Amino acid sequence: MFDRIRTFLHRLHEVQEVNALSDRDFADLGLSRHQVLDFLRMPRDINERVIAMGKVFGVPEEDLKRDYEQWVELLTTCGHCTDRAICAATLAGAHPVPSQCSFCGNRESFAHLAAHPR
Structure with a gap:
């Protein structure tokens, strides 16, 4: 129970910090206030999950992150995924392959x- 309260308070503090940022700060980040708040609501393992799924498709992390706007889009798509359980099970498998990932919202991008490749 205390962990849930601690997590809630931590996220509340993060939201307050985001709300204190200026428009210039968001311009420097290359994200809107809405996008940053959206990222705060996403599960914490999004980066790792996108990188792992990219590897399933044969895309190295450097290629995933090379285009900032595309990286943000990959994270956003993953962050709104409703198939997290099957994704986790697939990624936990011994040797996942793209044909097992028809559920993935980023499969076409990957x-x-x-x-x-670049």
């Missing part, structure tokens, strides 16, 4: 990046 496939494109794999087919067109």
